[in-house]
Amino acid sequence: MDALILRGEVLHFLDDPGAADHDASWQHWADGYLYLQHGRVAACGDWSARDAAALAGVPVHDHRGKLILPGLIDCHLHYAQAGVIGSFGRQLLDWLSDYTFPAEAAFSDPQLARRTAAFVLDRLLAHGTTTAAIFATVHPVSVDALMAEAEHRNMRLICGKVLMDRHAPDNLRDSAEQGVADSAALAARWHGRGRLHYAVTPRFAPTSSALQLQLAGELYASQPGLYVQSHLAENLAEIAWVGELFPGHRDYLHVYEHYGLVGPRCVYGHGIHLDDGQRARLAAGGASVAFCPTSNLFLGSGFFDYAAMLDAGVAVGLATDIGGGTSYSLIRTLGEAYKVSQWLKTPLSPLRGWYLATLGGARALRLDGCLGNFLPGKEADCIVLDPAATPELAFRLQHGGTLAERLFALSTLADERHVAATYVAGRPVSTPHLELTDADA
Numbered sequence: 241m242d243a244l245i246l247r248g249e250v251l252h253f254l255d256d257p258g259a260a261d262h263d264a265s266w267q268h269w270a271d272g273y274l275y276l277q278h279g280r281v282a283a284c285g286d287w288s289a290r291d292a293a294a295l296a297g298v299p300v301h302d303h304r305g306k307l308i309l310p311g312l313i314d315c316h317l318h319y320a321q322a323g324v325i326g327s328f329g330r331q332l333l334d335w336l337s338d339y340t341f342p343a344e345a346a347f348s349d350p351q352l353a354r355r356t357a358a359f360v361l362d363r364l365l366a367h368g369t370t371t372a373a374i375f376a377t378v379h380p381v382s383v384d385a386l387m388a389e390a391e392h393r394n395m396r397l398i399c400g401k402v403l404m405d406r407h408a409p410d411n412l413r414d415s416a417e418q419g420v421a422d423s424a425a426l427a428a429r430w431h432g433r434g435r436l437h438y439a440v441t442p443r444f445a446p447t448s449s450a451l452q453l454q455l456a457g458e459l460y461a462s463q464p465g466l467y468v469q470s471h472l473a474e475n476l477a478e479i480a481w482v483g484e485l486f487p488g489h490r491d492y493l494h495v496y497e498h499y500g501l502v503g504p505r506c507v508y509g510h511g512i513h514l515d516d517g518q519r520a521r522l523a524a525g526g527a528s529v530a531f532c533p534t535s536n537l538f539l540g541s542g543f544f545d546y547a548a549m550l551d552a553g554v555a556v557g558l559a560t561d562i563g564g565g566t567s568y569s570l571i572r573t574l575g576e577a578y579k580v581s582q583w584l585k586t587p588l589s590p591l592r593g594w595y596l597a598t599l600g601g602a603r604a605l606r607l608d609g610c611l612g613n614f615l616p617g618k619e620a621d622c623i624v625l626d627p628a629a630t631p632e633l634a635f636r637l638q639h640g641g642t643l644a645e646r647l648f649a650l651s652t653l654a655d656e657r658h659v660a661a662t663y664v665a666g667r668p669v670s671t672p673h674l675e676l677t678d679a680d681a
Contacts, residue, residue: 244666245295246274247287248303248624251643252310252613253591253599256550261591261644267614268643274308276620279665284614301668303624306660307650309594310613311370311621312570313601314560316469316509316530318375319360319386320344320353321563331540332475335564343563344402345411347377353385360562361389365669367569368659370621373398373469373507373530373559373605375441378412380422387430394434394665396611396619398467400441401426405452416452420459427459427466435619435665439467439507444474445482445495457500467505467605472496472529473518474510475541493518502527505606509561510535511549512542519552528555528604531596533576535561546577546596547586557604558596570597571658574651590648620666625650629658 250272255265273290275283275298283290324339347353353376364372376382376399383401390397403419404412414422423440431438440460442448448456460468473479473492482492489495493514496502502525511522511529522529531544549556558573559565567573574593581588588596602612611619627646628634633653637646650658662669 242278243298244276245298245300246276246303246308246622246624246663247300248272248306248308250274250284250308250614251594252284253595254613256600257589257591257595259547259586259589259592261589265595266591271304272308274614274620274622276663276666279620279667281614281616281618281620283616301661303660305626305628307625307627309623309625310598310611311623311662311664312368312597313557313605313607313612314364314369314372314570315507315528315557315601315604316373316532316559317562317565319357319562320347320375320377320382322356322360323563325563326566327563332478333481335539339563341409341412344377345409347382348379348411350381350385353379353382354389357386357389361386361393361395363568365393365662365664366659367571367656368623368625368662369568369570370623370662370664371396371601371605371607371611373439373467375399375443375469376401378402378404378414378419380426383426383430387436390436391434393669394667396435396607396621398437398439398469398605399430400439400467400469403440403442403452403456404447405449407447416449416455419452420455423456424459427463431463431466437465437467439469441468442470442501444471444478445492446478446485450499453495453499453501460503460506461500465505467507468501468503469507470496470501470509472508472511473513474536475539476513479513491518493521497521497525507604509559510541510544512536512544516548516552519549519554523553528557530559530561530604531556531577532559532561532565533580534566534573535564536580537576538566539564543580543583545584545586546581546588547584555600555604556596557601569656571651571654571656578651590644590651593651594647620663622663623659624661625654625658626660627654627658629660630654633658
């Protein structure tokens, strides 16, 4: 399918709308179209303004009555924790020892890894997520499994082998040298292959020795385009532990800075317990932070101050953080993000929320040059939301409202049941209720 037109209500973002939802930051067409060609956006705009003669004969997927958005972008999750999502109440360090480590130990089995990878990626797509930054486990085969499944689906994806040479069970520890050597081999095999990217992935500072962090920083610096993903300032006990393990450093962030792990394409999950100075250092380094509200609430970690982070100039994206997070849905995650922002008295505006789930996530992952909105030439990852998919939301929207009011209702009342279709690189991968019409209709 080299060319395709999607018709429906179209919305995308050109910039961060800010707290005031600035008009110039987004484009919206109540009856719009997307012209997709060779997996990319060729044009978009108002249906009545399309070049009907030039587009005659191009198949049209008719999504009138539904909202077409760029594909959602999940900036932080652990695919090997899919089997422990929703496990009973622990805080971070207990969660790791009681649930995470036992679950991840099984991923030395390539068949289990491949089966879980296929399940997780299919569920992400069903929930409208087309791009993600994903932690594998300490086992190289866990990366191979996920990358192979992502390549099969032609998804743009970031993944890396967890580096962990201390403070973990014997069956989950690598060594400083071998862990980074395995990472380098995986990067050589997968980074830049199709739509795939490799991330150097120390789990977090406490589970990597100084030598491993040093070697990880050297690997990140050695190849253009490599990513770093890890965790930062999620939990107060974690922060205290870092202080004990790295007494010569001024704070948690400085540990990563010291080893060359704060820079462009460095994405840190959580970042809850940071002060203004640390946020300024993240911004100066060009690192990004993943906002994980369902996980932060579930594990009792705290409230992420998204507004302070954005005001400091740090790129922020949304994340499910499966399996500490409780839903694969970034739509549900967006609703929880709003609740956190309300608690901090900086309510997340409707348009800014959807920006964070699309172009904001692309910026956080340094992928906004190729996806995140519908500018011509961007990769054609998009989703279609059906507001009538549940009676509750359909009834709510019968009462009308502005675009911002309708988007807010979607972000607080919708979920995966409202994802009517998902397109990856211009091809439908999930298209219930799809109707084909003539391009001249």
